[in-house]
Amino acid sequence: MSRECTFLVVGGGIAGVSCAEALAICASNASILLLTESSIVKSVTNLVPVARYLHKFDVRETNVTDLSAGITTIVDQLEHINSSEHWARTKTGIIIKYRYICLCTGGAPKLFNAAKCEERIIGIRDTDSVLELQRRLASAKDVLILGNGGIASELAHELHDVNVHWVIKDAHISATFVDPGAAEFFQLAKSETGEELGAAAVTTAIKRMRYSEEEQLQQQSKRGAALGPDWHRNFDLAGGDAASSRRLPKVYYKSHIKHIEQLPIDGTLQVTLKHEDDSQEQLNCDFIVSATGVQPRLDFTTDVPLQLAEDGGINVDEMMRSNLCDVYAAGDVCTSAWDPAQHWFQMRLWTQARQMGAMAGRSMAAQFEGETVYQDFCFELFGHVTQLFGFPVVLLGRFNGQGLGRDYELLVRCTRNKEYIKFVLQQGRLRGAILIGDTDLAETCENLILNGTDLEPYGDDILNPNIDIEDYFD
Ligand SMILES: Cc1cc2nc3c(=O)[nH]c(=O)nc-3n(C[C@H](O)[C@H](O)[C@H](O)COP(=O)(O)OP(=O)(O)OC[C@H]3O[C@@H](n4cnc5c(N)ncnc54)[C@H](O)[C@@H]3O)c2cc1C
Numbered sequence: 001m002s003r004e005c006t007f008l009v010v011g012g013g014i015a016g017v018s019c020a021e022a023l024a025i026c027a028s029n030a031s032i033l034l035l036t037e038s039s040i041v042k043s044v045t046n047l048v049p050v051a052r053y054l055h056k057f058d059v060r061e062t063n064v065t066d067l068s069a070g071i072t073t074i075v076d077q078l079e080h081i082n083s084s085e086h087w088a089r090t091k092t093g094i095i096i097k098y099r100y101i102c103l104c105t106g107g108a109p110k111l112f113n114a115a116k117c118e119e120r121i122i123g124i125r126d127t128d129s130v131l132e133l134q135r136r137l138a139s140a141k142d143v144l145i146l147g148n149g150g151i152a153s154e155l156a157h158e159l160h161d162v163n164v165h166w167v168i169k170d171a172h173i174s175a176t177f178v179d180p181g182a183a184e185f186f187q188l189a190k191s192e193t194g195e196e197l198g199a200a201a202v203t204t205a206i207k208r209m210r211y212s213e214e215e216q217l218q219q220q221s222k223r224g225a226a227l228g229p230d231w232h233r234n235f236d237l238a239g240g241d242a243a244s245s246r247r248l249p250k251v252y253y254k255s256h257i258k259h260i261e262q263l264p265i266d267g268t269l270q271v272t273l274k275h276e277d278d279s280q281e282q283l284n285c286d287f288i289v290s291a292t293g294v295q296p297r298l299d300f301t302t303d304v305p306l307q308l309a310e311d312g313g314i315n316v317d318e319m320m321r322s323n324l325c326d327v328y329a330a331g332d333v334c335t336s337a338w339d340p341a342q343h344w345f346q347m348r349l350w351t352q353a354r355q356m357g358a359m360a361g362r363s364m365a366a367q368f369e370g371e372t373v374y375q376d377f378c379f380e381l382f383g384h385v386t387q388l389f390g391f392p393v394v395l396l397g398r399f400n401g402q403g404l405g406r407d408y409e410l411l412v413r414c415t416r417n418k419e420y421i422k423f424v425l426q427q428g429r430l431r432g433a434i435l436i437g438d439t440d441l442a443e444t445c446e447n448l449i450l451n452g453t454d455l456e457p458y459g460d461d462i463l464n465p466n467i468d469i470e471d472y473f474d
């Protein structure tokens with residue numbers, strides 16, 4: 001059996017669907033085919049602007065047949081691409097002749113490797129994996145979460161009726177997203193949940209510090225698309241030990257797993273942790289959630305090797321082109337290999353999957369129509385809107401001083417249990433910000449970063465709670 005199309009998009013996650021939708025707008029007369037291994041695809045809904053270039057949105061699961069008019073679909077798996085002859089073959093043997101192809105095959109959890117105990121180590125990616133987590137939780141008393149990024153932070157907050165052992169390499173929680181100050185803010189808020197907050201609790205503190213000082217202070221399914229914002233709202237993540245319901249997760253800082261052994265009697269895992277000071281500690285758990293990042297998914301072959309980045313992603317240029325002729329890539333499967341703008345860097349997130357998918361769609365359409373297209377403005381500024389430990393969080397620019405070396409200052413305002421605001425300043429200019437709580441500062445920060453406004457003359461007043469900085473600069 002064979003099919004023919006102008007544009008072939010592979011993957012029904014947010015990148016693939018955004019790409020196909022952009023094509024349906026920009027090249028409405030061309031044939032667009034979406035090839036995806038699951039009949040459930042993801043699309044963006046309820047897009048709400050948080051600032052000029054920053055949006056929050058929900059992700060909807062729909063059946064492939066409900067996609068916009070102009071997009072036809074095949075539920076199958078890509079097996080091989082012959083880029084020289086412009087055709088692809090699926091697992092069931094369908095040959096698809098295409099003019100342009102975009103690979104949006106996402107990623108898979110990069111699991112902690114422990115020989116003989118694999119069966120008790122799980123990752124979270126799609127609905128199936130959460131159902132598996134739920135199944136194991138039902139009879140579990142102790143769970144070990146390994147990793148310190150998005151998934152670990154969400155699970156540490158959401159799991160209940162189970163003892164949570166959270167093992168992290170760093171000196172503070174949620175290190176991929178926040179700094180030690182924000183981590184402490186979250187932990188305090190979590191431990192005080194339900195308690196009455198006294199007057200002292202809402203005192204605001206402002207602190208400015210050099211980076212180096214701060215450093216001294218802290219010594220149906222088939223495999224489907226990745227889950228997304230608020231996925232845990234749809235699942236009850238209760239364990240099998242109601243007695244532990246109110247206990248906070250136990251965090252093992254600066255630690256890593258040295259050894260795991262499965263006990264013969266009941267299959268429990270006996271885990272030996274090694275701490276930074278070389279001391280060791282043993283704990284038992286029913287299973288481990290390895291929340292240790294993603295690796296790009298490339299379960300197909302190509303006639304000419306794809307050029308991959310160090311992290312295993314397909315290298316793409318600013319037009320989302322790979323090294324193969326007329327082969328594009330977007331989302332978690334790709335790695336940006338262009339010279340990034342001053343305030344942008346790649347993180348494997350919904351937002352970027354959507355932006356890259358749409359960019360690939362526009363870029364392919366322009367190539368087809370013989371038009372010129374420029375890289376979208378969204379790649380000028382890193383922006384991420386999320387929720388952590390029940391708080392709204394906005395991350396902008398180089399929010400953790402990424403790539404700034406030691407040459408920057410931090411200005412922090414913190415109101416316990418209410419808000420945490422951190423400005424990353426370099427030579428008086430705002431280079432990044434962490435905004436936790438309902439701060440209403442996202443758009444102002446976005447402008448300050450993009451305009452490179454000199455904030456030196458305002459000193460610490462820039463975060464003075466009695467001064468409305470929105471009025472100052474709008
Ligand atoms: C638990 C969890 C929570 C998350 N929470 C957030 C969040 O709050 N905010 C945020 O910004 N990001 C979040 N992310 C990250 C976000 O989900 C991903 O960055 C994003 O979904 C990537 O989209 P994608 O389209 O590139 O890949 P995916 O969503 O993985 O989609 C890839 C698609 O390709 C298909 N596919 C793969 N191989 C083939 C093949 N050979 N043939 C055919 N089809 C194939 C898959 O079935 C899938 O449909 C979360 C991720 C996880 C796992």
Ligand SMILES: NC(=O)C1=CN([C@@H]2O[C@H](COP(=O)(O)OP(=O)(O)OC[C@H]3O[C@@H](n4cnc5c(N)ncnc54)[C@H](OP(=O)(O)O)[C@@H]3O)[C@@H](O)[C@H]2O)C=CC1
Pocket residue numbers: 112146147148149150151152154169175176256290291292293294347348349386387
């Ligand atoms: N709210 C949100 O925005 C959310 C986003 N996501 C996204 O989903 C994807 C998957 O999430 P997640 O798995 O949490 O990935 P992340 O990349 O967010 O975090 C992975 C964490 O695991 C650590 N790690 C890696 N290898 C090991 C190891 N062998 N032992 C111990 N720790 C290790 C990393 O440390 P180090 O960095 O030092 O290597 C890092 O702290 C990510 O792209 C994430 O951004 C997920 C959930 C929520």
